[in-house]
Amino acid sequence: MAELLRYRDDEAHEEPAVTLDAFLGQTNATAVRLEPDEDARALIPYLDRLGLIEVAFPTFRDGRGYSAARILREAGYTGELRAQGDVLIDQIAYMRRCGFDSFAPEKPISREAADRAAAFHDIVYQKAADRRSPVWALRHG
Amino acid sequence: MYKYDEYDQTIVDTRVAEFRDQVTRRIAGEITEDQFKPLRLMNGLYLQLHAYMLRVAVPYGTLSSRQMRMLAHIARKYDRGYGHFTTRQNIQYNWIKLEQAPDILADLATVQMHAIQTSGNCIRNISSDQYAGAAADEIGDPRPWAELLRQWSTFHPEFSYLPRKFKIAVIASEQDRAAIQLHDIGLQLRRNEAGELGFRVYVGGGMGRTPMVAPVIRDFISTADFVSYLEACLRVYNRYGRRDNLFKARIKILVHEIGAEEYARQVEEEWAHVKTLGLDPPPGEFERIAAYFAPPPFETGLGEDIDRSDPDFALWLDSNTHPHKQPGYAIAVISLKPVGGIPGDASADQIDLMADLAERYSFDELRVTHAQNIVLPHVRKADLYALWKALDGAGLGTANLDLISDIIACPGLDYCSLANARSIPIAQKIAQRFANLDRQRDLGELKLKISGCINACGHHHAGHIGILGVDRKGEENYQLLFGGSGAEDASLGKITGPGFNEDGIVDAVEKAVETYRALRTDGERFLDTYRRVGMQPFKEAIYG
Amino acid sequence: MKILTGNDLETGDVVWWTGEYWSRHVEEAIDVGDGGDAIAHREEGARRVNAPYVIDAERTEVGPRPLHIKDRIRAIGPTVRPDLAVRPVDAAAGNWVI
Numbered sequence: 115m116a117e118l119l120r121y122r123d124d125e126a127h128e129e130p131a132v133t134l135d136a137f138l139g140q141t142n143a144t145a146v147r148l149e150p151d152e153d154a155r156a157l158i159p160y161l162d163r164l165g166l167i168e169v170a171f172p173t174f175r176d177g178r179g180y181s182a183a184r185i186l187r188e189a190g191y192t193g194e195l196r197a198q199g200d201v202l203i204d205q206i207a208y209m210r211r212c213g214f215d216s217f218a219p220e221k222p223i224s225r226e227a228a229d230r231a232a233a234f235h236d237i238v239y240q241k242a243a244d245r246r247s248p249v250w251a252l253r254h255g
Numbered sequence: 256m257y258k259y260d261e262y263d264q265t266i267v268d269t270r271v272a273e274f275r276d277q278v279t280r281r282i283a284g285e286i287t288e289d290q291f292k293p294l295r296l297m298n299g300l301y302l303q304l305h306a307y308m309l310r311v312a313v314p315y316g317t318l319s320s321r322q323m324r325m326l327a328h329i330a331r332k333y334d335r336g337y338g339h340f341t342t343r344q345n346i347q348y349n350w351i352k353l354e355q356a357p358d359i360l361a362d363l364a365t366v367q368m369h370a371i372q373t374s375g376n377c378i379r380n381i382s383s384d385q386y387a388g389a390a391a392d393e394i395g396d397p398r399p400w401a402e403l404l405r406q407w408s409t410f411h412p413e414f415s416y417l418p419r420k421f422k423i424a425v426i427a428s429e430q431d432r433a434a435i436q437l438h439d440i441g442l443q444l445r446r447n448e449a450g451e452l453g454f455r456v457y458v459g460g461g462m463g464r465t466p467m468v469a470p471v472i473r474d475f476i477s478t479a480d481f482v483s484y485l486e487a488c489l490r491v492y493n494r495y496g497r498r499d500n501l502f503k504a505r506i507k508i509l510v511h512e513i514g515a516e517e518y519a520r521q522v523e524e525e526w527a528h529v530k531t532l533g534l535d536p537p538p539g540e541f542e543r544i545a546a547y548f549a550p551p552p553f554e555t556g557l558g559e560d561i562d563r564s565d566p567d568f569a570l571w572l573d574s575n576t577h578p579h580k581q582p583g584y585a586i587a588v589i590s591l592k593p594v595g596g597i598p599g600d601a602s603a604d605q606i607d608l609m610a611d612l613a614e615r616y617s618f619d620e621l622r623v624t625h626a627q628n629i630v631l632p633h634v635r636k637a638d639l640y641a642l643w644k645a646l647d648g649a650g651l652g653t654a655n656l657d658l659i660s661d662i663i664a665c666p667g668l669d670y671c672s673l674a675n676a677r678s679i680p681i682a683q684k685i686a687q688r689f690a691n692l693d694r695q696r697d698l699g700e701l702k703l704k705i706s707g708c709i710n711a712c713g714h715h716h717a718g719h720i721g722i723l724g725v726d727r728k729g730e731e732n733y734q735l736l737f738g739g740s741g742a743e744d745a746s747l748g749k750i751t752g753p754g755f756n757e758d759g760i761v762d763a764v765e766k767a768v769e770t771y772r773a774l775r776t777d778g779e780r781f782l783d784t785y786r787r788v789g790m791q792p793f794k795e796a797i798y799g
Numbered sequence: 800m801k802i803l804t805g806n807d808l809e810t811g812d813v814v815w816w817t818g819e820y821w822s823r824h825v826e827e828a829i830d831v832g833d834g835g836d837a838i839a840h841r842e843e844g845a846r847r848v849n850a851p852y853v854i855d856a857e858r859t860e861v862g863p864r865p866l867h868i869k870d871r872i873r874a875i876g877p878t879v880r881p882d883l884a885v886r887p888v889d890a891a892a893g894n895w896v897i
Binding site for chain 1: 260262263265266269270272273276277286290293294376406407409410411412413414415416417418490493494498528532533534536537539540543
């Protein structure tokens with residue numbers, strides 16, 4: 115089991131994530147896993163009872179999870195949003211900007227290395243799901 | 256032209272540091288080639304046929320003389336004394352060492368340049384009209400909008416792992432000098448009936464294995480909303496573009512498969528949500544950028560007369576200059592297509608000379624065209640002769656703009672590991688066959704484009720005459736196409752029939768050209784005659 | 800015959816497996832027979848080469864000649880820039896033509 119890299123203050127969610135199909139059929143699950151070809155918007159009616167949404171990255175090249183994450187944050191999801199799978203250290207900064215706050219990479223990544231890589235993306239040009247002000251906002255107040 | 260502020264500079268400097276870190280980790284074996292490849296591609300560093308190749312970004316094709324000198328310096332210090340200007344207005348260096356790549360990026364950063372996102376499955380260099388800010392027919396300079404998009408697309412966290420590469424072009428005139436209908440997204444600046452400023456949006460054009468002309472997805476989007484609208488376009492692509500097949504992963508396939516109407520509907524639906532997120536920069540940001548594109552301090556009261564007594568100069572004047580919106584000025588085009596030369600290549604000395612000439616004669620500014628030539632956009636008519644003499648002395652004065660020897664050619668099998676056949680020797684042979692300038696001028700506008708493989712980096716689908724190099728049982732073979740156009744009358748070339756070897760293709764081109772001459776009516780270009788009479792007469796002449 | 804080629808990781812130079820080391824000169828390449836993939840794997844793992852792969856070649860007087868034109872161009876250099884060609888180790892050796 116890959117080690118978890120977490121950027122949240124609360125406790126890690128205990129319940130295992132069920133598939134989207136299972137989740138939509140159940141009434142009491144609080145954790146769900148999204149595959150790349152599944153529609154994140156299907157979860158929008160249930161966001162307030164979800165404690166964990168895990169987004170699968172079977173290959174690091176498949177960037178659909180980045181959109182899924184932003185869509186969920188844009189819809190107001192505040193629970194844990196986890197990127198799981200072929201997650202590489204140089205992607206963490208982008209993933210965090212899209213709203214991911216925990217990472218379960220197949221190949222373990224140390225927190226120190228992740229933070230070092232992320233620090234290269236302090237100043238950003240565009241608005242995303244994180245709280246960072248884009249450069250144009252810094253320029254014009 | 257745009258000048259970085261502290262934020263722009265920090266971003267570029269940080270990228271250099273990040274890449275240096277990634278290269279160090281690669282050389283130390285902390286990351287594999289498979290993991291490193293997308294990182295180096297996002298910095299424009301390819302592993303090519305002979306060595307690493309670095310593609311430096313030239314945003315919307317605009318360069319200052321200072322930047323041009325740095326490009327010469329890089330060619331000398333890190334490469335083998337030359338660079339190659341590409342069909343996307345960038346420059347490529349073919350002999351780069353990985354261990355030096357971070358130093359090259361550091362040098363580039365000192366003149367506000369970079370190699371960010373010139374490769375990879377992300378948004379690439381935003382291209383534009385090479386006559387922007389000088390042509391009389393634009394409704395405004397398209398480049399500040401291109402700069403706005405450059406910033407929006409740089410390190411975009413959601414769109415860095417797209418199904419495939421993404422190319423955007425912006426123009427501001429009816430005449431399309433940037434082939435916007437053959438881009439993933441093409442934007443044409445225009446006014447609606449109410450006089451508001453905005454863009455006509457084309458989505459889903461492209462060449463390669465399945466060439467397509469882009470449909471209009473939205474006839475008008477206001478400039479106030481176009482960034483969030485593009486965000487919606489990209490998000491729909493990122494979510495639904497095909498990822499099962501590398502050759503079906505561009506947005507043109509998605510638009511084609513679900514239909515333009517359905518794609519437009521999905522974008523509208525996404526945009527209804529995305530436009531509420533405050534993604535659009537405020538008008539003040541555009542105004543800040545646009546101020547850098549104010550016209551240079553043109554002189555007034557200048558004469559229009561030009562002494563044509565030097566016949567060679569007169570030829571160059573007629574072919575290689577274009578009218579300027581400012582009285583007394585002209586746009587000058589420097590040909591990088593000397594007969595027998597390598598299309599788009601320039602030596603470090605030539606690059607330095609062009610920088611000097613830009614400084615002296617063109618308010619310090621140059622442009623790279625997607626036809627692999629260089630433009631000096633603002634030259635006093637009175638200076639054209641002195642400019643031409645200097646160019647002529649350096650092999651840069653060929654008077655062949657848009658003539659048959661002004662060939663667009665990709666690097667081909669001489670340089671590119673994707674290629675199936677060599678393209679440069681074909682370009683050289685054809686140019687030599689038609690070396691006589693009188694003959695070229697008689698033939699008139701004839702855009703000949705050569706690609707060494709189906710990836711179509713030579714834009715052969717958009718050539719009046721197009722040539723595609725293929726591998727036929729281990730031998731180089733060349734297919735001939737007619738009738739393509741990358742202008743506002745966009746069309747895709749049609750194959751004539753069986754292919755030719757390297758001598759046969761030159762003969763076939765000559766037969767086609769002679770057929771045109773025999774059939775043309777007054778004022779018709781090759782393209783016009785072909786469109787009027789069709790393929791049959793050409794086929795008969797070529798295949799006998 | 801089968802020969803093994805790749806690129807030097809740091810410089811990007813095209814290199815050929817000689818049996819002991821990676822050379823910039825194709826004429827020094829040896830026949831790896833069926834063992835090419837195993838050697839490639841070992842060498843890449845030790846970072847002595849980047850992106851190695853096996854190609855077909857024929858024996859000639861001046862050494863192995865890659866069968867595919869792409870590999871020959873890779874071995875010699877761009878045909879349109881003979882001044883940038885990879886020079887053979889033995890300056891007296893004849894050059895084989897594309």
